[in-house]
Amino acid sequence: MNAFIDFITGPMVWISFLIFFAGVFIRVFRLAQEANSKEKFMFSYFSWKYSLRSIFAWLVPFLPASTRQSPVFWGISYLFHLLLFMVPIFLLSHIVLLEESLGWSWISLNDSIADVLTVLVILALVFFAVRRLNVPEVKFLTRSSDYLFILIVALPFLTGFLAYHQFFFYRTMVIIHILTGELMLILIPFTRFFHMFLAPISRAYTGSEFGNVRQARDW
Amino acid sequence: MQDSTIENKDSVKTDVIDEAVERGLERLTPERIAGVINQVLAKETGARFKTYIDTCMRCGLCADACSFFLSNDRDPKFSPAAKVKQTLTEMLEKRGNVSKDFLKNMVRIAHTECNVCKRCSMYCPFGIDIAYMMLTVRRICHKLEITPLYIQDTVNSHSATMNQMWVKEDEWIDTLQWQEEDAREEFEDLRIPLDKDGADIMYSVIAPEPKFQAGLIYQTAVIMHAAGVNWTMPSNPGWDNSNMAMFTGDFEISGRLAKAHYEAAADLHVNRIVMGECGHAFRSVYDVGNRWAGWRMPPIELVHAIDFFHELLTTGRIKVKEKYKKSVTLHDPCNVSRGRGLHDKAREVVNLLCDNFIEMTPNKEHNFCCGAGGGVINCGPPYKTTRMINNRVKKEQLEQTGAEVLIAPCHNCHSGLEDITHHYGVDMEIKFFGDIIYEVMEKTIYQGGV
Structure with missing residues (x-):
């Protein structure tokens, strides 16, 4: 058992990161290659100025009209995406592990704050699931895999929360926590999670077309 | 009902x-x-x-x-x-x-x-x-x-005649000469110069103008003449800037049309092209057809009527005798607002011409389409009833303004909005900017330095 834990906290972490980075690199590279061979014209319309203008406009909460039209969804969505990265990166126990193995460290979140933020992430995911079940236009578009994505994101947060409080099956919780965390990382390049990288790219192109050609705002 | x-x-x-x-x-x-x-x-x-x-x-x-x-x-x-x-x-x-x-x-x-x-x-x-x-x-x-049948027929016309309404070459020239003759009642030396080499501006329209809205060409001729513009129109194919092929996915025809349009302008050695109040045609030659023909951006400067009228009014080439009195609202055509950011200029033009401007909301880039755009109205009578159901939001938007006159600087929008006002019984007169300018302008010839 200890050997298994050593594996998932050691080599498997490296493997997961390797698959993640290699997967992201290969996908972005192939995308650029395909654009270059079939739709080269896109590069001539691309503009850093208007790409960044569009991306920044959409990063400012409640600047785009769409975000003002659905403030509850957007409020939760902005917060969720922020916390999704912030909580694991600034969690004290993660930083301690990293310092023990690599000697790296940075500022950490107070544990009780991190605890509350974890609950917020889980609640946001519950909100997304409930929204998929209840809002007709979202329900019409939803597929079973969308719930699976929500579950995959929820598991590391839920098990992390349970393990921290040591409510029950501490060891099992830690193992599931590590495994699902790694699973999520591995899945990013091969699933819809990849919107993490594609969204800024498609926003940038739309921003470029709107700014450069149509001379209009796109938010 | x-x-x-x-x-x-x-x-x-x-x-x-x-x-x-x-x-x-x-x-x-x-x-x-x-x-x-x-x-x-x-x-x-x-x-x-x-x-x-x-x-x-x-x-x-x-x-x-x-x-x-x-x-x-x-x-x-x-x-x-x-x-x-x-x-x-x-x-x-x-x-x-x-x-x-x-x-x-x-x-x-x-x-x-x-x-x-x-x-x-x-x-x-x-x-x-x-x-x-x-x-x-x-x-x-x-x-x-x-x-769909009707829009395919339009594309067939584009393909055979290079204009969207089966207008024959002699009909085209004849219509221009007829409008020229009529407009001479107002200005005795007015011309609609055909194929004038080296003119400053080539003016282009969509085929419905000569087909059944020739009065719009008359108005333009009066405006051009009064503003002292050195302009021309081509007698050969290429005069029509419309393009339904780009909406049916017939990209080959779509590209041919844009190419013919720019080649007509190049043959006449004009400095720029000014086009009438049409949205989809602007999208065709500014954003779509030109790309298919290999031009990243228009090879010859292309100016939409809103932009051109703005220029004429702000440079004093056209003077307003007395501002338009009725309350007006403005419909932003998608293809020149979201498609070219002309919404602010359009508002300036409205305010230069009219006393009482009521905004429609949402507007500018966020406008709702007239419901006719993108080739939808061109799918013809079989789909008219469903189109009216699908356009309810636009009708509500129009009603909320309470304006007497609706300015729509786009042909497609005009036809679509007219269907909406008739179908839903909205009491609103629909006009082009050209209609209003013609009504309020001083009918004198600009004498400033060219």
Whole structure:
């Protein structure tokens, strides 16, 4: 058992990161290659100025009209995406592990704050699931895999929360926590999670077309 | 009458019979269907299409952007992403092995339930261009030869005559000379100069103007003459800037049209092209057809009427005798506001001409399409009833302004808005900027330095 834990906290972490980075690199590279061979014209319309203008406009909460039209969804969505990265990166126990193995460290979140933020992430995911079940236009578009994505994101947060409080099956919780965390990382390049990288790219192109050609705002 | 139409909207929509679609479907075999679909999806699309398909998180935020969705009481089938789901997603998943019933629905969705107005790109967090996706569906319809009858006839006219209304060359020239003659009642030396080499401006119109709205050419001639503009119009094909082929996925014809238009201008050695008050035509030569013909941006400066009128009014070439008194509101045509950012100039023009301007909301880049755009109105009478149901939001928007006059600087918008005001009984007169300028301008010739 200890050997298994050593594996998932050691080599498997490296493997997961390797698959993640290699997967992201290969996908972005192939995308650029395909654009270059079939739709080269896109590069001539691309503009850093208007790409960044569009991306920044959409990063400012409640600047785009769409975000003002659905403030509850957007409020939760902005917060969720922020916390999704912030909580694991600034969690004290993660930083301690990293310092023990690599000697790296940075500022950490107070544990009780991190605890509350974890609950917020889980609640946001519950909100997304409930929204998929209840809002007709979202329900019409939803597929079973969308719930699976929500579950995959929820598991590391839920098990992390349970393990921290040591409510029950501490060891099992830690193992599931590590495994699902790694699973999520591995899945990013091969699933819809990849919107993490594609969204800024498609926003940038739309921003470029709107700014450069149509001379209009796109938010 | 109106209520019963809305109650039965589902049956109204499925009962539409379009002869060209029916006959086209009869000719198709499963092999041809799959062959065409897979050819277009595999060969004619690339990284952009894949990114859009793979990035959509099915969040449904695009729904609130779509006037079809809002006009149909938030029916989930009408959200932009739902239109992709009901067409492209299924074709991709079934590898092109779809039924004729599926194709029939697909034609209806892509051709009559989307104005390709791009409003949803502004509500999608990722900026997914669903208009492009729907145009890809129309490309498939085109290659399967199941394009709706009326719009296909227009494309046939483009193909045979290089104008959209089967206007013959002698009819074109004759109409211009007739308008010139009439306008000479106001200015005795007025000309509509044909093929004047080296003129400053080539003026281009869409074929419905000579066909049945020749008065608009008359008004333009008076404005040009009074402003002392050195202008011309080509007698050869290329005078028509309209383009329905770009809306049916017939990109080859679409590109030919833009090319003919710019070549006409190049042959006349003009400095720039000014075009009449039309939106889709602007999109065609500014954003679409030029790309197919290999020009990143227009090879000759292209000026939309709104921009041109703004120039004439602010430089004093046209003087306003007395401002227009009736209350007016402005409809922003998608293709020149979201398509070219001319909405602010349009407002300045309104304020230079009119005393009482009432804003319509939402407006500018966030305007709702007139409901006729993107080739939807051109699908013709079979779809008129459903179009009226689908345009309810626009009608509500018009009513809320309470204005007496609606300015719509676009031909397509004009026709669509007229249908809406007639169908719903909205008491509103619809005008072009040209109509108002003609009414309020000083009929004297500009004498300043050229």
